[in-house]
Amino acid sequence: MSGMIGDTMYVLLSCAISLDGYLDDNSGERLVLSNAADLDRVDAERAGVDAILVGAGTVRNDNPRLSVRSPARRAAREAAGKPATPLKVVLSNGELPADAAFRADGDTLVTNGSVEDVLGQLTARGVERLMVEGGGRVLTGFLASGRVDELQLVIAPFFVGDSAAPRFVHDGRFPWSKDHRATLAAVAPIGNVVLHRYLLSESAVDDHWLARAVGLSRRCPPSMTAFSVGAVVVDAAGEEIAWGYSRETDDTVHAEESALAKLADDDPRLAGATIYSSMEPCGTRRSRPRPCARLILDAGIPRVVFAYREPSTFVVGDGAEQLAGAGVTVVERPELADEVREVNRRQLASPGQ
Template identity: 50%
Template sequence: MGRVTRPHVLLSVAVSVDGYIDDGSADRFPLSNAEDFDHVDRLRAESDAVLVGAETLRRDNPRLLVYSADRRADRAARGAPEYPLKVTVTGSGDLDADLLFWHCGGDKLVYTTDHARPRAVRALGDLATVVALGDRLDFGRLVDDLGARGVGRLMVEGGGRVHTAFLAAGLADEVRIAVAPLLIGRADAPRFLHPARFPGGPARRFHLADVTRLGDVAVLRYFPKT
């Protein structure tokens, strides 16, 4: 059996000028504008799978869909499912079956630990396939499993702990950062990344491939591995 080809991993995030991804309030705080939301929708349509962490599911209750009917039709025309595979990651198995994520779009996949898998299965029943990655959340095994399932392009949409895990493990091929022209300034608000031992440390510089203006949002596209 040959080695599984890992998917291309794109991390996508919207941040304020001071580096926050939310304002920390009970309601979701939108950082992007309509042009950026449409661009994210296009990137989802180009992906085989989209992933968010369980904490993001609990906080934002996202649907994580491709909203453009034309893009869904294009996917179907090339023989792909109408929606990308929807993926989440949980260390605890604490998942709410009433969240929108489980009840719209296509197939759903949950990655968790050996210990937490029974709890996740009890919570979701037949709403998703639940895969255990061992005694810890091993993101290398996660991308290997997605590759074995035929996923060639994975889009990761947060949250901060998940983005940090992919970068710390050296698994991110591309990072898309949409910078919104505002300041949040709250010490308790969530940031894009958490402290971690990143490969190469601060001496390692990413390659800036592109800067795009979408209305009042600047989109930076980085390649960490070059």
């Protein structure tokens, strides 16, 4: 939520490693770790970004083109008013070969500076989504900067077995530790390699859990007199500890209430937890003595994230104000609000009922 330059850019790191964590062998030529299906997946990811960034080491060793390959994807980008292939960015303090393959197709930028500086330069050029493809020095710098939203890590089923080969990451101080883990969003086998998608930034993690809460809201038994809401409680280490949805256990139970009922009042994880709700927690309630905002305060949960502010259809919605007033961090992420509205379209179409 801060206003730092580049803060709104989505930064995606993508790379493939061997089972023993190397990005390449030590031969001086490019080692292909991935398979054809995964390279096509990477091509699709490239087609979805505004810029692709690598370090000078990768250009000197691999001489990559860094282009979108698929003619259909290039045509689709052009039809959307974009260049056929994203801006190619190379971080370098020195000379790069004049005939380097990345120069052949599309716009290029050879630059330097800190991660924050480079993100600022790219923001100024209109880049909203950046894909960082390596190599080890650049990956280490980006990961240690804390400015990465997502890591797509592919593991290939073989060993390099040579400590002189380039490692995935070098020594560094990374924002993720055993007590503050990254969020595993997906794991997928692609032929004989495995793709792991990790979410690293607070906003990417929040959107992931909010999407899960919205998914739960679709399980609510239908009602014309109450909203359909989903809720998830996630502990400080990033592990889901409870979930619930409206009318899950009786006709009037709310999502947050149902999730919290699955945890003991004195569960020590509550003190570091975040509760995600598809809608703003209610501040007043007809059917129960304690509204959800009160239940969250009584549970001692310090952080609340929701997607859609409750309209005053059934009761006046001031849950967010009550929570914030009591010192809880309240984050509204309206990115998923349209989906919440869609889940509740019937209730929202009959105001005052």
